[in-house]
Amino acid sequence: MKRKIFWSFLVILLISSTLIGFLSVNLVNRSYTNELEKRLLSNAQLIATMIRSDELDPASNSFQQAMKEMAEVGEVRITIIDSTGKVLTDTRSEAYKMDNHLDRPEVHVALVGKEQERIVRYSHTTDQEMLYVAFPVKLNNSVAYAVRLSMDLSEIEILTRNIVRYIAISTLFGLLIAILLGSKLIDKMIDSIKALVNMTKQISEGDYERRIYLTNDDELAELAEHFNHMADKLNRLITQLSESNSRFQALLASINNPIIAVDPKEKVTLMNVAAEKLFNVSLDDIKGHHLLEVIRNNELDELIKRSLKERTENQFEINLKVPEEKIFRVYTNLIYQEEDPIKVMGLVILIDDITEIRKLEKIRSEFVTNVTHELKTPLTSISGFVETLKSGEIEDEETQKRFLEIIEIETERLTRLINDILTLSEIENIKNKDSKSMFNPSRALKEVESMMRPMASVKGIEFYFEIPGKLSCIKGNEDRMKQMMINLIDNAIKYTPNGGKISFIIYERYGQLVLRVKDTGIGIPEKDIPRLFERFYRVDKARSKKMGGTGLGLAIVKHIVISMAGKIKVHSAGPGKGTEFVISLPLHQ
Structure with a gap:
């Protein structure tokens, strides 16, 4: 320059x-x-x-x-x-x-x-x-x-020649003087311009604190002053925008529901962390791309197009595979321009995962159906025998006695079912209703062994119990833990033939209290293992009812384990080869 x-x-x-x-x-x-x-x-x-x-x-x-x-x-x-x-x-x-x-x-x-x-x-x-x-x-x-x-x-x-000569000489001297003075002036001016250029470059690179001060009293000094004033305003504005953007990003990141914003052409303009995790994408990679490239679902695309075309705010449910199939409730809200409230700038899509809600609703519905069925059977039996006895047609005292015994058995079965339902309901709300405390499980486990050994002896089952001399404390409800182990060992006794063997082994490993209940009973088919802890699920319904089972014992065991932040696994080689339940509970040393 x-x-x-x-x-x-x-x-x-x-x-x-x-x-x-x-x-x-x-x-x-x-x-x-x-x-x-x-x-x-x-x-x-x-x-x-x-x-x-x-x-x-x-x-x-x-x-x-x-x-x-x-x-x-x-x-x-x-x-x-x-x-x-x-x-x-x-x-x-x-x-x-x-x-x-x-x-x-x-x-x-x-x-x-x-x-x-x-x-x-x-x-x-x-x-x-x-x-x-x-x-x-x-x-x-x-x-x-x-x-x-x-x-x-x-x-x-x-x-004329003399004049030309004098003019040439004076011009030459004038040029020399002008070059010397002009060079200094140009150098000073260029230095000022370079300083201004350097300042604008640093500001463009994000150094908004950069300022320039020129000593000369001319338009460049005035320009520098205006630049400083502009930089001050720009710095304040950028700071405000940065703070506002930080608050907005923090707010957006704190929202657990996936949020996506698109322009009128359905091109992605914004996406929060929850949406990135849900669809396994990054906003930097898909910004400016069509929504279909993120959510590959034509039904959702058509619904969003309709919302943009009709300028309506809607909500609807849709099934998406991301990668597993889930149920979402989708809310669409229009984005209007602040200066022109009529002009639509895009659409905000809020996604609510209601898969668990729908599963719970289904479980609740199935639970009500199963409870109704389980209650109806003994009540029908009781009602039938009561009507028969009231009619006076049964005069034989032995028959009457047998009918009353059946009513008593069904009543006890009904009582057990109601008690198990109540127990399961209490355990599901254990965070609110059950108190948790630190306790040593040795005493409770020995009490369980004392209670269950006589029951095993009746069937001639060998009961092996192994527990270390000293155990670390765990956190939870001691009575619930006893109930959990009683349910497991009771199941093992029920489904193990006479002369079989049950082992109850307790030990500590890797900060976990491990409880293993293994039997030589009828075993469980591999196809039934995933559903074993569902309410009212029975591998052999006829045999279970014959043994007085309610179908809720293992569901209760699972919820107690969950309430104590533990895990439970089932191992079975198949029918007739026995079953093993392994429970791991965290220790608090």
Whole structure:
């Protein structure tokens, strides 16, 4: 930039100097020529007056001698021409040798009685450029002669060359001085401009604290001041925007529901962290892409298009595979421009995962159906036998007694079912209703062993119990833990044939209390293991009912394990090969 300014400045200076020199030379030439013209005309008029007043003969020797003396004094050439164009007198040449001058413009004009302005032309007689003026001499009201005076222009040429030389020298010195002063001025100006450029570059790169202060008192200093003022305002604005954006991003990130914003063409403009995790994408990768590239679902695409076209805010449910199938409730809300509330800038899509809610609703529905079915069976049986006994048709005392025993069995079964339902309901709300505390499980486990060993002995089942001498504490409800182990061992006793074997082993490993209940019973088919902990699910329904099972025992065990932040696993090699339940509970040492 410095080079451009320098050469531009130099070219302008040269052009200006050249124009000034040209105009000066032209002005001097014109002034000098005008002065010569006036002097020549004045002398011509004087000669014409002399001829008229003394009626001198221009061809006489005395007149010619007078003209030569006058020409030498005035350094001019004097020529007298008669009315026919014949040269009578000439101070620089022999008159008789000269051509007729009637065709000379200045002579022709003078002989017709007019005063001719100066004429400059080349003279073959003197072999140089000459300035000519001619004046008519009238005798008896007619032009008798023409007095022509001329002067060579060599002096003007010499003067012009001198002027050009002086102008060239002064221009050269002027250029040198201008270059020295201009270079310093340009350097100072360029330094200021570079400082401004550097400042704007650093601001563009994010350094909004950058400022510039110039010492010179000119427009650049004023510009720098305006830049500083602009940078202050920009810094405040960026800070405000950054804080606002940070709050917005924090708010957006804290929302657990996936949120996506699209423009009127369904191109993604915004997406929160929850949406990125749900669809396994990054906003940087998909920003500006069509929504279908993120959510590959034509049904959702059509619903969003409809919302944009009809300008309506909707909510609907939809199934998406992301990657597993889930149920979502989708809310669409239009985004309006702040300055123009009628103009739609896009759409905000809020996604609510209701898969678990729908599963719970299904489980609740199935639970109600199963409970109704399980309650209906004993109630129907009880109702039937009661009606029979009330009718009085059964007079046999043994039959009546057997009917009453059946009613009692069904009543006990109904009581167990209701108690299990209540227990399961309490465990599901254990966070709110059950108190948790630290306790050592040794005593509770030994009590379970004492309670269950006699039951195993009745069926001739070998009961193996192994527990370390000292166990670490765990957190939970001690009574619930006892109930959990009783349910598991009771199931093992029920489904293990006479003469079988049950082992109950407890140990600590990797910060976990491990409880293993293994039997040599009927086993569980592999296809039934995933559903084993569902409410009212039975592998062998007939056998389970015969043994008095409610179908809720293992569901209760699972919820107790969950309430204690533990895990439960089932291992079975198949029917007739026994089953093993493994429970892991975290220790609190």
